[in-house]
Amino acid sequence: MGTPRAAYIPPLQFFAFLATLTVHPHFTTRTYDVEKQTAADDALRYLQQVAKLVGPRNSGLVRAFRFVEAKKPTASRNKRAVTRNTTDTAEEEQEYDADSIRSRYATEESLWSKADDFWSVVGWAFNCSVVHPHRWRRWKVWLELVLDVLAADLESHAEDDTIAASLFARYLASVGERGRNTKRRLMRAILADGTQSSLAEFHEVWRDETRGPRTHKTQDANRQHKRQKLDLDNGDFGDYGDESSAEDSPAASNPRSRSSTAKPSRRDSGNDENSDDENLFDIFTEFLRPLPLAIFSHFVCPARPYLDPDALSSMLQMLFRPLLVGSGAPVYDENIVTQEVFEECFAPFAAGGGGGVDNAKVSVMVESLLRLLWRNGGVVGRRSLREAVEKGVKVRREKVAWDGRRRTGFKALEEEEAGMVMEASAQRMMSVLDLLT
Missing domain, CATH: 1.20.58 (Methane Monooxygenase Hydroxylase; Chain G, domain 1)
Structure with a gap:
């Protein structure tokens, strides 16, 4: 396979920032700006190459893709790129400092801040596959990237017999206490089908996410209002961090708050949390049997x-x-x-x-x-x-x-x-x- 070589990779906050750009509507489905669309595509390709060539654990992608850390940035210790050997399996601790990137897409508009957890994103993405295909095209490539990272990380931890420390285990833990109701929510996310009840539980990540692109007139007005100079060395991303408008203001209501008001279904209202050895296939039967024939057959x-x-x-x-x-x-x-x-x-x-x-x-x-x-x-x-x-x-x-x-x-x-x-x-x-x- 050749001699292992050092790989230069950025701090974690840049990975999280790029992952947001790959799917954020302002860089994909809500803009005509070719430059921004290209930035989203380049961000995706970069993350794919990092995952492929350096690996999720060695690169730090698994830490960058953690929803909890991303929501709780801490003080900066290191803004410079770090060097790691691609064969070194030791996970070096890095500070997650979203504030070191001068863009609201790294902080309050970050995917990792907007979404409740991984499963809320999965459910919304699959809802989009049915009712918002223009958004599904973007969520699909994001899901493929994250699933590749999860699979490679899980395999690596399986070899070390440390699966409990994997990113997938962390995503499972994010939904709370383990039990039947928890497994039901995961199944509802995986089988989200765009119905009213599914959309109520797994809603859009960003406000007005499913709208189409803004008009050129509106975009030009925004550019003339304030254009900042790019200073990538100092983490200043210019007008990429200032695409504010009344409808997309950070002060606007956060869709995350709506999840707390969603009412559980009647069958989930009881406290039937069981031990870990309860039969997972009972849940599969409950959710798979009523599926339409074509989808049932695929499973x-x-x-x-x-x-x-x-x-x-x-x-x-x-x-x-x-x-x-x-x-x-x-x-x-x-x-x-x-x-x-x-x-x-x-x-x-x-x-x-x-x-x-x-x-x-x-x-x-x-x-x-x-x-x-x-x-x-x-x-x-x-x-x-x-x-x-x-x-x-x-x-x-x-x-x-x-x-x-x-x-x-x-x-x-x-x-x-x-x-x-x-x-x-x-x-x-x-x-x-x-x-x-």
């Missing part, structure tokens, strides 16, 4: 697995239970799913409640289990396997055909989509069986 039968085999198997079993109630399927409570268990307890059954959507979900989960067994060498081609899979395909088709309920409008379209998903799933399972034989 339970992904093109690229995102869970290890044991975790995926456990999650599928939890999701099967409510759907197979009343179907005659035997209850299976063990952790390991073998081919025999697959043939006897899952493959040959339809959803207990009927309806195209539930049966399509059962079909997709049966397919996912079959593919899981195949990938891990736990299945062999034999007559009993084909008979179980073909029986399941047949009974699910019959269940939908003889449902007896007439549907119109959206429900009819939903059932039509479910039928197509179920048939496509059946064809894929037949292809797997053909390969096995």
Whole structure:
């Protein structure tokens, strides 16, 4: 890999400042200024290269991306760039001093000051993916950057057996006491879908963030009002730190304050905090089962697995239970799913409640289990396997055909989509069986 070389990197506050520029609306979706848009893109590329070449821990990115430290700046000790060897795993303490950068985008307009925590940003970003696509395009690249940092940092701490000290562990700790309600909030953030309740809980980070660019006339007036000289050596970013207007004034209401007034749902109002060993897949079942079929399919039968085999198997079993109630399927409570268990307890059954959507979900989960067994060498081609899979395909088709309920409008379209998903799933399972034989 070559000889390790020293890397010159700035203090932490500059990383946090640049991370804000990559997504702040004044540098992205609320300006026509090409110079500012270029600054946001350059900031993103710089952070990506630092994460790739120096690493999140060696560079200090993991400390710069901590919401708590960013909100509590302290006195400056060092404004000069520091030199670190890229192979040195010792984390040197650096003072976080946002005030050393003369820009409100490093202080009161900083992402790390505006957002409640990481999960509030995740929820808002995914809300944008549905209702504000112009903002989602920017939040998407920010999330990708942070997820790369989280993954690399987590892997590094796993090697040292210090996962509790990772940035991801810190993000989890930021939501408060661990328990069922906490896990529900994380799931609501991950599954934020732009609905009214989701937008109420995960709202915009910056005031009027979703508005379009200002007119050229307004921008020119702002520039003429006050243009400062850039002095990068002394941390003076000129008019990049003074784009004030009545609607964007720091004195304007901070959206963070609204989060404290959000009312919890009825199911979250009770104090049901449990110990750490409570079953996480109960939460998965609660949130994943009602999802629309297309999104549900991505979670339970992904093109690229995102869970290890044991975790995926456990999650599928939890999701099967409510759907197979009343179907005659035997209850299976063990952790390991073998081919025999697959043939006897899952493959040959339809959803207990009927309806195209539930049966399509059962079909997709049966397919996912079959593919899981195949990938891990736990299945062999034999007559009993084909008979179980073909029986399941047949009974699910019959269940939908003889449902007896007439549907119109959206429900009819939903059932039509479910039928197509179920048939496509059946064809894929037949292809797997053909390969096995």
